[in-house]
Amino acid sequence: MNNTTLIKKNYLRIKYQKLIVVSILIGFLSAFLGISLKKTTAYYEEIFFNQASSNPIFFIIFPVFGFSVIYFLREYLFRKKENKGIKEVFESTKSKSNNLPNYKIPSHFINGLLTVAFGGSTGIEVSTVVASATIGAVAQRKQNVFKQYKTELICAGIAAGITALFSSPIAGILFALEVISKKATKTFLITNLIAVTTAFGLVFLLNEKPLFDITITTWHLRAIPYFILLGILAGMNSVYLTRCVLFFNAQFSKIKSHYYKILLGSLFLSICLFLFPQLYGEGYHAIKTIFANSHQNTISFSLALTFIAIVLLKPIVTSLTLASGGDGGVFAPSLFIGAFLGLLVASISNTYLSADIIPLNFMVIGMAAVLSASINAPFTSIFLVCGLTNNYTLFIPIMAVCFISKHTAQLIYPFTVYTYSSSLSK
Template identity: 75%
Template sequence: MKTTAQIKKNYQLIKLQKLVIVSLLIGFLSALLGISLKKMTEYYEEIFFHQATVNPFFYILFPVFGLSVIYFLRQYLFKKKENKGIKEIFESTNSKTKNLPSYKIPSHTINGLLTVIFGGSTGIEVSTVVATATIGSVAQQKENIFRQYKTELICAGIAAGITALFSSPIAGILFALEVISRKVTRAFVISNLIAVSIAFGLLTLLKEAPLFSVTITTWHLRAIPYFILLGILAGINSVYLTKCVLFFKSQFAKISTHYYKIIIGSIILSISLFIFPQLYGEGYHAIKGIMNANNEIPLTFTLGFTFLSILLLKPIVTSITLVSGGDGGVFAPSLFIGAFLGLLFALLLNTFFDSQIIPVNFMVIGMAAVLSASIHAPFTAIFLVCGLTNNYTLFFPILAACLISKYTAKMIYPNTVYTFVPSI
């Protein structure tokens, strides 16, 4: 009996050791992929966007070129397979036999990069999530001992990827938990903690700075009603974003010739970018611009109309980008919408009600609130946005706004773009 117990103990120890080793490897590779993709996207997006601002003709050329290249890559390099985004991960984790094929790593990485740098109005976050999930999926296929940890290892890759993009290990783990796994096991805790630790360690070694450099020093209790109202508005805007994506997806599905989708999508995208360059790519350049100038912006009719137009148009051009063949998701668009919504809301209150509120605070809270409602993951949104700004001063206002926005969105429409299942 003692011998049997000892054998079982040794076997469990071996399993734990192997789990630790594979989690280290997944964390390193996923973080390396996430950081590399982020750096390449930032570098080339800045170059191409600058060229387009100098010569607006590129607003017409870039979208059709980028979507066309992605189409030909899918046709001739990636086995004519469409990228389904995070739904691919759900299909894998919900099945014992279905795994994410290894070509998803280069497919999502390359297509995500091309989509954004050539003006596609989305972000690389979902591309990174699927690519890093595939790293975890491939790793669990290498040994039979890992098969029972399939979901945990996929989540480890995702958590490390999110950490690499947003400099927040907590957001990485919470996203893997809230959106993908939805349950905590011992293996989940071990593998994900190791993976995000490696990712964050790599970020520290590389001295990665926060994406948004903002100064947030305080917030006032008298602003609580405004935070609540912003949460409600964020929930409504997130439903608009979700509905746009689902509507255009259903409409473009009726077009049988894929190149017609590219042409139609490119025309809409080009016109939109020509009128509102803020919609180019991830839009982080526009967020940084208004963050740096928010205290100096007087609200005029022209500015208010511009902001409102951007809020209405962003979900449409994001949807068009995705249904035309672009690779991406709703992470970056949600942050973009939230920043512009928060600033417009604050300027309206200050201009017409002399509220004397701090615009940058509402931008940051708006980013988190719209993201929370778009993916139904409030705690991910909280730590992700706090990680983006490297500041936790607004933790409690963000918490309130994120919970309110999520439940507002769920009351209006229960699905996200990840959970919606079309009726047959």
């Protein structure tokens, strides 16, 4: 073995040793950030939601106050830069010169927390994704040896953050692969596997429980036609969500005054929260409530109208939240819409068609189906929802319905919020 070969082998060995160490650090820090944001947001969201439930005037005050604080923080602390969600990650991975600045970590953490806690109808998932991506980007910039692994280390942060939020390392890796990287290199697999293993280790040590504590025991072949119907409706609803987000972003971009955006968005959001408190924040409290009452197989006409109104209004209030300056994305809204849509389909089918299907199953499958179509990532959605419930009984119908919803959405409208935004940035 000549000296050149020996030097090259030593260099590769040192490089991979450093990648392993930095992947562990990225995994731990991203998971710690994700868990901290999840717990802090859940704590304050519950307090403020209970206050607003007792005194509905707070449904009007909280959104205006929360969006105003976010605006002033952006103006005086975060360099007057708006958070653009996952579009920021796409821009960074597609350009060697475009980096995620360090302040994006506290910016998305604080703004995501304030948005959801004060009633903004979105979730902390995208805030966590961008903040954890920034952790990976910061680590990549620290040493020249990591210069060529920008996308891999950013994806490692994202995969760890998703793992922490949903207790699913498979969903973490799949999201990084399906949505961000689009390709699995050797380095991608090494860094992301180490990062999600570290993240899941932290989740295990902290004894993090699944978000939804439910029991699913079986599913029936007679439900297949209704699964297909749910998949088609989920795809249609995901397109409706995407078009709402794009429409309101375009309309609000014409308003020059940021504070007019806040007032206009907050006003409509407040009215909707006053009428339908289920729309408050990420909506997981409302999902847990309907999970608890899912044993009721029939539905009244008035309750069906209420569910339809909630499913139709959620994309609008989510879009207004984002257009008004709130931090977040379509993750939590997709899960929310899917749960209510699944319950609606099952309950109406049981009441008027004597279908004898299990509403709980349709809620879980609906969550995965709408998310699959909204982010164009069926495999991520399958494992993410299974992780949320810590149950794989519905794996086969979830997989089938996720692909039906995804292809239905693509037939109607070829873009998602992510792909449309990234195409604009080219």
